[in-house]
Amino acid sequence: MNRYFYNISGGNTKSLWPSAFAALLDGIAKVIPAALLVDIFNTIYRSFAEPETGLNTERLWAVCAILFVWLIVSYAAYAWLYDKSYKAAYSLAASGRLKLAEHLRHLSLGYFGKRDPGDMTNLLLSDYGQVEHTISHNVPQLISAIMLPLLALVGLVFLDWKMALAMFVAVPFGVLLLWLTDALQARLSENHVRAKNEAASRLQEYLAGIREIKAHNMGGKRFERLRLSFDRLMRASIRLEGVMGPLIMGAMLLTRSGMTIMIFTGSYLLVGGTLSLPVFLLFLLVGSRVFEPLTVVLMSYGEMRYSAYSAQRIMDVQREETMDGTGSIDPHGQIVFDLVTFGYDANAPVLKDLSFTIEPNTITALVGPSGSGKSTVTRLIARFWDVQQGSIKIGEQSIKHADPENLLKHISMVFQDVYLFQDTIGNNIRIGKMDATQEEIEAAAKRACCHEFISQLPQGYDTPVGEGGSTLSGGEKQRISIARALLKDASIVLLDEATASLDPENEAAVQQAINELVARKTVMIIAHRLKTIQNADKILVLEQGRLIEAGTHSDLCAKEGLYANLWSLQHDSDGWRVK
Numbered sequence: 177m178n179r180y181f182y183n184i185s186g187g188n189t190k191s192l193w194p195s196a197f198a199a200l201l202d203g204i205a206k207v208i209p210a211a212l213l214v215d216i217f218n219t220i221y222r223s224f225a226e227p228e229t230g231l232n233t234e235r236l237w238a239v240c241a242i243l244f245v246w247l248i249v250s251y252a253a254y255a256w257l258y259d260k261s262y263k264a265a266y267s268l269a270a271s272g273r274l275k276l277a278e279h280l281r282h283l284s285l286g287y288f289g290k291r292d293p294g295d296m297t298n299l300l301l302s303d304y305g306q307v308e309h310t311i312s313h314n315v316p317q318l319i320s321a322i323m324l325p326l327l328a329l330v331g332l333v334f335l336d337w338k339m340a341l342a343m344f345v346a347v348p349f350g351v352l353l354l355w356l357t358d359a360l361q362a363r364l365s366e367n368h369v370r371a372k373n374e375a376a377s378r379l380q381e382y383l384a385g386i387r388e389i390k391a392h393n394m395g396g397k398r399f400e401r402l403r404l405s406f407d408r409l410m411r412a413s414i415r416l417e418g419v420m421g422p423l424i425m426g427a428m429l430l431t432r433s434g435m436t437i438m439i440f441t442g443s444y445l446l447v448g449g450t451l452s453l454p455v456f457l458l459f460l461l462v463g464s465r466v467f468e469p470l471t472v473v474l475m476s477y478g479e480m481r482y483s484a485y486s487a488q489r490i491m492d493v494q495r496e497e498t499m500d501g502t503g504s505i506d507p508h509g510q511i512v513f514d515l516v517t518f519g520y521d522a523n524a525p526v527l528k529d530l531s532f533t534i535e536p537n538t539i540t541a542l543v544g545p546s547g548s549g550k551s552t553v554t555r556l557i558a559r560f561w562d563v564q565q566g567s568i569k570i571g572e573q574s575i576k577h578a579d580p581e582n583l584l585k586h587i588s589m590v591f592q593d594v595y596l597f598q599d600t601i602g603n604n605i606r607i608g609k610m611d612a613t614q615e616e617i618e619a620a621a622k623r624a625c626c627h628e629f630i631s632q633l634p635q636g637y638d639t640p641v642g643e644g645g646s647t648l649s650g651g652e653k654q655r656i657s658i659a660r661a662l663l664k665d666a667s668i669v670l671l672d673e674a675t676a677s678l679d680p681e682n683e684a685a686v687q688q689a690i691n692e693l694v695a696r697k698t699v700m701i702i703a704h705r706l707k708t709i710q711n712a713d714k715i716l717v718l719e720q721g722r723l724i725e726a727g728t729h730s731d732l733c734a735k736e737g738l739y740a741n742l743w744s745l746q747h748d749s750d751g752w753r754v755k
């Protein structure tokens with residue numbers, strides 16, 4: 177139970193206390209009118225049983241006054257309960273989501289490779305939603321449902337222990353039934369959450385890939401995957417409700433049977449003359465109050481069990497080890513790879529014993545066949561992953577111990593597949609420097625050769641772009657990402673050169689933008705067309721993750737190795753060149 181509360185509160189159990197206390201007050205407030213009603217009945221009953229004393233109107237008025245005060249106090253308690261429990265739930269979920277998103281930012285990219293993006297979205301939205309609901313609704317109910325019977329039991333035992341025993345005798349059996357089915361409930365909930373996440377992920381995949389699905393006429397196959405996932409969800413839902421429903425109903429009936437047992441016992445004792453009518457009435461009234469929240473909480477037991485798995489999933493991600501470090505790099509230092517071995521899967525190295533040095537303010541090109549590990553090298557410099565063997569140093573600092581924020585502050589990256597956020601063009605450029613002025617943004621855009629096309633758009637820099645930048649051409653997106661990098665003005669530039677697929681006009685503009693970007697920087701460029709890098713200071717040739725050649729263009733041509741071979745194979749038109 178401790179673990180349950182620990183998990184649903186995201187490790188902050190104290191945040192549940194105000195709502196628990198409010199629920200307790202609310203619970204107490206609920207039994208008071210029952211006791212007062214019995215007093216009213218008692219007063220009226222006595223005026224009939226002992227006519228000579230007459231009706232004690234003063235007492236009746238006093239009880240009415242207390243009832244009135246109770247009304248105000250219970251309203252205040254209820255309002256407080258609402259305020260505390262909802263605030264606790266929503267603020268826990270909001271801060272928890274942000275904390276988790278921040279935590280995700282510090283995880284290795286390898287972690288995301290192992291998980292479905294749809295699953296991560298569900299974790300942040302659906303799982304937190306589930307936990308939010310449990311904290312705002314189920315936890316206060318649970319506290320009220322436990323405390324109320326306990327308080328009632330203590331009070332009623334003094335009044336008539338036999339009646340109190342009759343009232344609560346069935347409760348342990350109801351709880352026992354639930355306890356016995358706990359493991360089954362946990363398994364069914366787990367299956368259901370998994371099926372729900374799977375269906376949401378398939379749906380997300382289907383919508384994100386709708387263009388490809390249409391283009392390749394894949395509707396049938398992909399739709400089949402989607403249909404199957406919905407089918408699995410339906411079966412998991414039926415199993416969850418169909419199996420757990422009767423069991424929970426059984427536990428509820430068992431618990432509620434206490435009321436019937438008590439009525440039988442009360443009638444028997446009343447007839448036998450060992451129980452007074454007002455006390456019997458008091459038991460009936462308190463009983464109806466006590467069993468109501470108990471029943472509600474048993475009904476929501478399934479939901480609480482369900483949210484336990486959601487909370488567990490959230491905590492599992494929270495416990496994932498982050499990429500930490502405190503060191504600062506010297507952005508003007510050498511970049512040194514020393515016997516680096518790395519694989520996305522530790523047992524299948526993609527880079528093997530890789531050693532090289534990049535001098536500051538020089539341009540180094542990475543060349544090699546597809547899959548030889550070029551992109552992997554650039555990702556390792558930015559510490560998207562940590563290496564398994566060897567070390568990467570920038571200046572004297574091993575990046576394994578560098579603060580990732582400090583490291584990335586000094587690196588600009590331009591990828592082939594540019595991602596633009598669903599925001600204005602101006603704000604997409606501003607990502608390079610969040611406090612940039614409009615003038616700085618426009619200056620960067622001019623240097624990246626995108627000011628002209630942006631200015632021609634109806635809303636200029638305020639033009640919104642669709643998620644992923646779907647409303648712009650490939651070349652336009654490339655230039656916006658270069659403008660971002662120019663605005664950032666980092667000392668190290670990692671560039672996945674991507675002009676090959678552009679039309680000549682766009683290509684010339686992107687080439688000019690790249691020239692602006694790489695001037696006076698330490699640059700590592702992945703070259704797809706060798707003509708573009710023939711003037712690089714150093715060319716590294718990779719094959720199957722090993723460095724097989726290194727030198728200038730003329731050195732490598734003279735060697736007549738892989739580079740010379742690739743060079744002679746390429747017949748590209750004139751393109752961008754390192755000056």
Ligand SMILES: Nc1ncnc2c1ncn2[C@@H]1O[C@H](COP(=O)(O)OP(=O)(O)OP(=O)(O)O)[C@@H](O)[C@H]1O
Nearest residue numbers: 289520521526544545546547548549550551552553
């Ligand atoms: N995120 C990843 N998870 C697992 N394996 C990966 C991942 N990224 C790349 N790989 C694998 O690592 C190897 C090297 O990939 P990398 O992208 O570094 O090669 P590359 O030389 O840049 O290729 P290309 O020129 O085609 O872009 C490939 O076998 C690739 O399948």
